[in-house]
Amino acid sequence: MTNSLDSYLVLSGLLFAIGTFGFLARRNAISMLMSIELMINAVNLTILAFGAFVAKLHVDASVIALLVIAVAAAEATVGLAIVVAIFRNKKTPLVDEYDSMKD
Amino acid sequence: MPIGDSIPVAGIRWDDVLFVVLAASLLGSALLVVTLRDIIRCGLALIVSLASLAGIYALMGAPLVAATQVLVYIGAISVLILFAIMMTQTKNAPSRLTFQTQAWFAAVAAAVIAIVITVAILATSWPAAGQRLVTATADVAHKLFADYVLPFEVVSVLLTASVIGAVYLAHREPAAPREDRP
Numbered sequence: 001m002t003n004s005l006d007s008y009l010v011l012s013g014l015l016f017a018i019g020t021f022g023f024l025a026r027r028n029a030i031s032m033l034m035s036i037e038l039m040i041n042a043v044n045l046t047i048l049a050f051g052a053f054v055a056k057l058h059v060d061a062s063v064i065a066l067l068v069i070a071v072a073a074a075e076a077t078v079g080l081a082i083v084v085a086i087f088r089n090k091k092t093p094l095v096d097e098y099d100s101m102k103d
Numbered sequence: 104m105p106i107g108d109s110i111p112v113a114g115i116r117w118d119d120v121l122f123v124v125l126a127a128s129l130l131g132s133a134l135l136v137v138t139l140r141d142i143i144r145c146g147l148a149l150i151v152s153l154a155s156l157a158g159i160y161a162l163m164g165a166p167l168v169a170a171t172q173v174l175v176y177i178g179a180i181s182v183l184i185l186f187a188i189m190m191t192q193t194k195n196a197p198s199r200l201t202f203q204t205q206a207w208f209a210a211v212a213a214a215v216i217a218i219v220i221t222v223a224i225l226a227t228s229w230p231a232a233g234q235r236l237v238t239a240t241a242d243v244a245h246k247l248f249a250d251y252v253l254p255f256e257v258v259s260v261l262l263t264a265s266v267i268g269a270v271y272l273a274h275r276e277p278a279a280p281r282e283d284r285p
Contacts, residue, residue: 002118005231013220017213022137024209025202052163053231062243070258074265076180080187081269093191
């Protein structure tokens with residue numbers, strides 16, 4: 001099982017689907033950001049799975065995964081800062097109450 | 104006493120056992136992240152999920168990425184998320200509804216995505232070796248600072264810019280100086 005690429009890819013597909021559900025279904029903005037982190041991690045798992053089993057991608061996969069982790073850190077920083085800034089104005093973390101453009 | 108490759112009686116390989124345990128803990132805690140009502144517990148479940156993923160990376164033969172996962176995700180991003188949770192949750196905010204009203208459609212969409220991805224993966228014959236390759240950290244370093252040096256520098260500029268942007272966005276506006284008081 002650990003020596004087949006399929007099991008890792010299916011695992012990351014399931015993780016991505018869970019992240020999609022969380023992003024679409026949660027009301028809290030920080031929950032949505034956590035779901036995005038799950039999806040990024042699923043993609044990272046796919047990259048590393050290909051790197052572990054395809055000889056041509058072997059070292060590149062680790063490098064790309066490290067770069068993805070760095071970009072995800074930047075994304076989390078800016079995303080959480082935006083949520084905190086909106087919370088300061090609207091006094092709620094729930095995204096379905098951010099509807100002031102509608103009025 | 105060295106332990107063998109597989110469990111003596113059953114003949115199941117130890118790394119298979121480890122993979123199943125880590126995968127179950129990863130998917131279980133990811134489900135907790137998206138379903139729990141209390142958002143602090145969601146953040147803690149996210150830490151468990153990221154730690155299991157670091158274990159899977161180590162099992163896959165990418166030790167440097169596993170260490171980076173622990174340092175950056177568990178050490179930095181999770182703490183950032185927990186602090187943001189503590190800054191944005193108010194007791195009087197209505198927290199009875201965890202999900203949007205269209206959560207059923209989201210569940211259906213996620214299930215469709217999971218099924219499509221799984222079927223597509225199992226139906227494809229990947230040009231893959233049947234054996235995992237272990238990545239030496241020295242090779243990663245050579246690759247990163249020779250072939251990937253431009254992306255590396257771009258990422259460092261991006262990190263600097265995003266940290267400055269985050270500080271600008273999140274810092275509290277100082278109270279406007281009052282006119283009547285010199």
